[in-house]
Amino acid sequence: MPLLPGAEPFRHDGGEVGVLVCHGFTGSPQSVRPWAEHLAERGLTVSLPLLPGHGTRWQDMQVTVWQDWYAEVDRALRDLRERCSQVFVCGLSMGGALTLRLAAKHGADVSGIVLVNPANKVHGLAAKALPVVRHLLPTKSGIASDIAKPGCEEVGYDRVPLHAAHSFRRFLTMLDRELPQVTQPLLLLHSPEDHVVPPVDSARILARVSSRDVTERLLERSYHVATLDHDAELIFEETFAFISRLSAGVGAAPRG
Template sequence: MKPQKRLVEPFCFPGNHVGCLLIHGFSGSPSEMRYLGEGLANLGWTVLGIKLSGHGTTPEEMSKTRWEDWAGDAEAGVSELRKTCTKVIGIGLSMGGLLALHLAALGLIDGIVSMNSPMLLADRRTRYLRLIRPFREFVGKPKSPKATTASLRSESRSESFQLKPERFVYEKIPVDSLISLNKAIRQVRHQLYKIHCPALLMQSRTDTTVAPISIQIISKNIRARKFEVLYWEHSGHILTLGPERDEVVLKIHEFLQEFCLPES
């Protein structure tokens, strides 16, 4: 199915001297971040929502891309914002959050907002992808097979809250790209100690895609001067489009005000 152009194209909203780099998730598209981006732009912040290589097209196109491609896209986004902004904050959902952590470990950004970022995927079967690679090129979207009935219902309610035109995402995942993501998770996890910038870490408690323990791993290993850990009770994995999305916008706005604006 061909996606609507508005859902998959990157977006940019000019604002003040603080640039917000919005990074969508694995197999997703900028549509996951547009609502958040519009909200932050309305509050005065400069916003750039990028599209990662191989995303927003077809799973076959994504199968040609790897972590190195996506990291390059994120670094290019930082460079673009640096042209007009004195500070850049990486704001990412899922793998987008992993990319924000990667940028912070490299010292390229001034702050992080990490939302449902994976240090461990909930579906343990993703750990054995190399065994099935000779037999399958694509798999379905991973979710925890041991998710509780309550968490699955909560995730379903969160997804049903989303307006259908709001998001474009692949229904099947290239195995090679998923293998690359797993490798990247291990790499970023080993680099967390290099992160010193302010951080806002968010996690949905009923996330069935990313193991909620991920946020504990991040918070225990980063060396940020200041950071906040925030759990969301009613949202699923796509926190930016769930029932608490307006509160998410306000929390990020408060974080940006506290750590990025000069004291009066």
């Protein structure tokens, strides 16, 4: 199945500091590619994978589960660790949730994490009905392109496949129990007005993680897909400053 325009994965070989960037549920690398490119332009080694079932058509996502999405970012992290002396992980929405699990499971192999409007729970009464409804209805209306900036659109599905949504809900429930295992320095940027993931999710994450080095920033002018919105440059600059503060190897040549 051909990829949607802009949904291609991105890779840049730079210095010995690596960054893994994770996109969101039903989205694609396009939604976070400017973020990845900003870091690549500053000499970092960057990996932005396409998650299984994404970037083509919603029917392809319907047959995937959270284990497939997590396995892809886990593989990308291990590849970066082989090449780089330090690795940071960044994620938007579900990408933020995947980032948190990588941090919980990989410990010191992850030097720091950056989260933008991270998901912690599938909200609403309909979420509780997912185990049954997914067998009756294949999809619901999509969540892509929650962006305040005029003329900006996210490359993602216009439908949410409910089998995949059910798996995502189970993943978030499991991840919530694992959040105390997250100890890395953390930069969290979130939008007070977000029509996909409410701010309460960010508050829950900050209350549950064990990180001591925590920075929180509000994205006052942006909605959910803030990496394509008015505050995108703020996200990019804050991310690079965060990585630079925690890494002596920014700009250094890669190992090997």
